[in-house]
Amino acid sequence: MKNKKGKVHNYNMNVRRNFERQQRGRRKKVVALVGLVIVLIIGGFGIYSAVSSNGENKEATASQSSSSQKPGQAENNNNSVNTEASKLDNSGYIPLKDDKNADDAKVVAERTSGLLKGKLHYPVRDDGKKVVYLTFDDGPSTTNTPEVLDILKKYDVKATFFVMGKSLADHPGAKELLKREASEGHAIANHSYSHNYQHLYPNRVININNFMEEYNKTNALMKEILGKDFSTRTVRFPGGYWSWNGRENARPVLDKNGIEIVDWDALNGDAEGSGKSTPEQLVAKTKKTVEALGPNADSVVFLMHDTYGKENTVKALPEIIEYFKSKGFEFRTMK
Structure with missing residues (x-):
């Protein structure tokens, strides 16, 4: 158990x-x-x-x-291109369509050419006005252009400046004078780069390739100074278009590029002879060449120079302006 x-x-x-x-x-x-x-x-x-x-x-x-990032840095980065572009458009140059003081250079050129060749006779305007176009060649100069601009401003007169590219490139201060011409309402036109007859007209024949090269070079320089929207189609051949041979070959190229050639039909004579005429002689030459056009002259393209050595042109300018006013002319530009 x-x-x-x-x-x-x-x-x-x-x-x-x-x-x-x-x-x-x-x-x-x-x-x-x-x-x-x-x-x-x-x-x-x-x-x-x-x-x-x-x-x-x-x-x-x-x-x-x-x-x-610093305040505004992103905005500045985004706008940097626009800022650079805006710097190119600050000249104040007025285009033809907006300039109440300017006439179409094509019309002025056709009238002047027709008068010089005897195909037109005064009066040539259809508005009953008497108009003079004061033109200055070979500038700007740092010695005479400032005084010319001062006188024009005093008389409230606008002029057309036929600019030489070399004058802009070679002389400090000339670029600022070009800007002043634009900002004060004057017209700016092309007068070649070098003014070198041997290069432009070898054997007195227009070399259109050389001329167009200088025309484009001067226009590019003026655009660089005045802004990308600046343009001019108005040109004056150094020595005058009708002074040279080869026009029949040059003209098609000029027409293709829309270039208007404007010579002159009256002058003060500041480039004749030694170019050392007294102010009184310049005024006398003015009256002589204008009155030679006849009593019906209603469109006068008047030649002067604002380059170096033309101090007497500056001294004569007030009396020249007063002379045209006494004859009933108004002052206009061409673009």
Whole structure:
């Protein structure tokens, strides 16, 4: 009986031990599983934090880069091209269609040419006016052009300046004078670059390639000074168009490029002979050449020079202006 009870007791003890071992095994598995879950959770949170932090750092860097610009820097960068372009358009030069003091150079050229060739006779205008176009060649000069402009301003008179490219390039201050001519309402035209007869007219024949090269060079220089919107189609050949041979070959090229050639039909004589006429002689020459046109003259293109050495032209200019006024002329430009 005792042996039987002992066997039962031993069996129960073995069952309990097995059960406890199983329980401990289950607890270990649960703990391991819970630990794995915790590791996964912690690892996932770490990855999320790293990604989130990296994104925030990128945004912060971009924000810092943006905020590090000085006030207005972005706007200035965007407008830099426009600012540079606007610097090119500050001359104040008035185009023909907006200039109440200017006549069409094509019309003036046709009238002057027709009168010189005898194909037209005064009067040539259809508005009943008497008009004189004061023109100055070979400038601007830093010695005489400022005084010419002062006198024109005093009399409220506008003129047409036939500009020589070399005068602009060679003399400090000449570019500012060109700007002044434009800003004060005068017309600006082309008078070649060099004024070199041998280059422009070898053997007294117009070399149209050389002439066009100088015409374009001078126009480009004036555009550089006055702005990209500046243009002129008005030109005066050094020495006058009708003085040279080869016109029949030159004219088609000039017409193709829309160039209007304007000579003159009266002058003060400041380039004749030694060019050292007294102011009184210049005034006398003015009256003589104008009156030679006859009493019906109603469109006069008047030649003078504002280059170096023409101080007497400056001295004679007020009396010349007063003479034209006394004859009933008004002063206009051509573009």
